[in-house]
Amino acid sequence: MEIKLSTQPYKGTRDFYPREMKLRNWFFGKIRKSLEAACFDEYDGPMLESLDLYAAKSGEELAKEQTYNFTDRGGRSLAIRPEMTPTVARMVAAKMGELNYPLKWFCISNMYRYERPQRGRLREFWQLNVDIFGCDTFEADLDVIESAIALLRNFGADETMFRVHINNRRFFNDVIAAIAGTDLEGSKKVSKVVDRKNKVTRESYENDLKALGLDDEQIARIDALYTMSVEEATALCPDSVGAGELTALFDALNATGLAKYCVFDFGIIRGLDYYTGTVFEVFDEAPENNRAMFGGGRYDNLVGLFVKNAKISGVGYGMGDVTLENFLVTHGLVPDTDKVGTKVLVTRFADVPLDAYTSLVDIMRGAGVRAALYLGNKKFGKQIDFAAKENYSHVVIMGGDELAAGTVKVKNLDTREESTVAIAELGSFFG
Numbered sequence: 376m377e378i379k380l381s382t383q384p385y386k387g388t389r390d391f392y393p394r395e396m397k398l399r400n401w402f403f404g405k406i407r408k409s410l411e412a413a414c415f416d417e418y419d420g421p422m423l424e425s426l427d428l429y430a431a432k433s434g435e436e437l438a439k440e441q442t443y444n445f446t447d448r449g450g451r452s453l454a455i456r457p458e459m460t461p462t463v464a465r466m467v468a469a470k471m472g473e474l475n476y477p478l479k480w481f482c483i484s485n486m487y488r489y490e491r492p493q494r495g496r497l498r499e500f501w502q503l504n505v506d507i508f509g510c511d512t513f514e515a516d517l518d519v520i521e522s523a524i525a526l527l528r529n530f531g532a533d534e535t536m537f538r539v540h541i542n543n544r545r546f547f548n549d550v551i552a553a554i555a556g557t558d559l560e561g562s563k564k565v566s567k568v569v570d571r572k573n574k575v576t577r578e579s580y581e582n583d584l585k586a587l588g589l590d591d592e593q594i595a596r597i598d599a600l601y602t603m604s605v606e607e608a609t610a611l612c613p614d615s616v617g618a619g620e621l622t623a624l625f626d627a628l629n630a631t632g633l634a635k636y637c638v639f640d641f642g643i644i645r646g647l648d649y650y651t652g653t654v655f656e657v658f659d660e661a662p663e664n665n666r667a668m669f670g671g672g673r674y675d676n677l678v679g680l681f682v683k684n685a686k687i688s689g690v691g692y693g694m695g696d697v698t699l700e701n702f703l704v705t706h707g708l709v710p711d712t713d714k715v716g717t718k719v720l721v722t723r724f725a726d727v728p729l730d731a732y733t734s735l736v737d738i739m740r741g742a743g744v745r746a747a748l749y750l751g752n753k754k755f756g757k758q759i760d761f762a763a764k765e766n767y768s769h770v771v772i773m774g775g776d777e778l779a780a781g782t783v784k785v786k787n788l789d790t791r792e793e794s795t796v797a798i799a800e801l802g803s804f805f806g
Contacts, residue, residue: 376406387490397712399501402530403700406503409529413503413522415479420462422485426452428461428536431680434783441488443653455487459504459693460649460674467508467689468681476509476687480516495666495698503699505671506691508678513623515690516653516673523657523692526634531708537668540640540722541624542654544672546609546617547644553612554596555589565589569597570644605639649674653690664705668692713766717805719785720762722755726775728798735771735783735801742802746771764786769802 384390391399407417430438438444442454449607456462459482467474471507492498505522507515520539527537547569548562554566568583575583584594600608605625609618621639628634656670671692678687703709721735732748739746749758762770772784783801786793796804 385498387492389497389499394713398700398717399408399696401710401712402703403501405529406483406526409526410505410522411480411498413510413525415481415522416720418463418480419482419484420456420459420466422456423453424456424462424465426454428465429454429457429459443487443489453786456484457486457488459484459486459502459733460506460647460677460691463504464674464677465681467687468678470686471678471685471687474509477515478506478508480508481505492657494520495668495695495701497602497697501696503669503694503696504691505693506689508687509691510690511675513620513627513653515688516624517627518653519671519690519692520628520637521631521633523694524633524752527657527670528704532706534635536706537636537702538658538660540635540643540658540667541621541637541653542640542643543606543617543621543653544644544650545652546612546615546621547641549615549617550600550608550612550641551597554593555587557588559728560782561587565597566644567646569642570646572642592757598752600641603639604642608639608641617652624653636733643670645670645672649677651675655692657694659702659705661705664701666698668698668702682713717744717769717782717806718767719744719769719771720758720765720767721746721748721771721773722762723749723752724755724774725752727773727778731778732773735773735798738798738802739771739805742806744802744805759788769805 389395405466411417426438426442426444428778429442438454442457444452444454456504463480463482467478482504483501484504484767485499487499491500505519507519522540524539544566547566548559551562552558555561557565564587565584568580568587572580581594584597589597600611605621609615609622611620625634625637625639628637640656643654643656645656650672652673652675654670654672656667659666659668669692671690673687673688675691677689679685700709719739721732723732736746736748749761753761759770770786770788772786773782777783781798782795783794783798784793785801785804794804
């Protein structure tokens with residue numbers, strides 16, 4: 376019995392045909408240019424890591440429920456990477472004595488998570504990770520946030536299109552401890568409820584907080600924080616280290632003119648266990664796509680998992696390609712990637728030898744011009760149709776008469792203008 380295989384990609388993954396690859400390469404190129412301008416260096420790591428790495432630092436849910444994991448032939452428990460932060464922390468720990476701090480690193484790598492595909496979230500995705508290691512002060516937090524803002528601005532976005540929502544985990548824990556009379560572990564439990572408050576009903580949110588021992592008055596005090604300015608909120612707990620970090624960060628955002636892109640938001644927690652200080656999420660302001668696009672924060676203790684008593688702080692963020700594409704499309708920031716620069720097709724006639732045509736291609740490529748020879752023996756009109764459909768900007772025409780005269784005709788497919796050009800000058804014609 377013949378088995379017919381599906382032509383569809385695995386659920387939650389995508390095929391990248393040439394048009395989609397052009398778009399992906401375009402925005403990856405913009406990202407690289409933006410970050411390299413801020414002196415971030417690119418790195419990458421392996422697709423496979425120990426499952427224990429994610430269980431230890433990303434939480435049991437991510438490790439057990441959201442990874443593609445397996446046992447290899449040597450009996451080792453491995454996972455296909457669902458995120459990059461634990462990998463980069465491992466890499467820093469491996470050469471911590473050789474590296475020059477502070478490090479400013481970024482990568483654009485593909486990840487896999489076993490979860491329900493939905494808008495902005497797939498099982499396979501490419502993610503930008505930006506990190507600074509070895510700077511303990513708010514300046515690294517500022518630099519990372521500034522890089523995120525600059526990146527979106529380089530795509531043409533302005534302050535009406537996105538907003539950076541900022542909080543601080545140390546500050547959150549101190550405030551919750553003061554309100555609820557709990558310890559650090561109790562504050563972390565409350566943070567889990569607050570982190571998912573926009574994903575559940577109000578009744579469920581209140582019931583979850585009451586299950587942790589909070590009463591109506593304490594819940595109301597927490598609710599009031601969601602609409603406070605950073606000045607109002609930090610005044611409630613002025614002795615908190617986190618309050619001092621928030622104040623310094625927002626003072627710097629005001630001084631650098633970046634405050635118009637940012638807002639304090641006590642409800643920003645970031646669910647991953649390793650965040651310890653500043654946390655932030657970047658929201659799309661478009662009503663039809665109003666959601667968190669990406670985020671990150673400070674994780675002072677992550678490298679210590681690998682090296683005892685290691686004291687290398689880190690701060691960074693991750694941004695998926697799907698949410699970035701949705702943002703760019705929503706705001707009309709995607710260019711026509713089919714119409715990019717000069718692209719030349721050399722057409723063919725039966726009375727001209729092949730090597731005469733290939734020499735034209737070589738001349739143009741040697742001059743840095745994108746050029747190709749038409750493959751096949753279809754009629755001239757069909758060759759022109761092919762060139763138009765494949766977004767060639769020009770065609771080069773050389774029949775027997777042109778070959779004898781040492782010339783070609785160059786036709787601009789947009790303007791329909793035709794020029795006679797000496798073969799020796801063909802490369803410079805497009806310069």
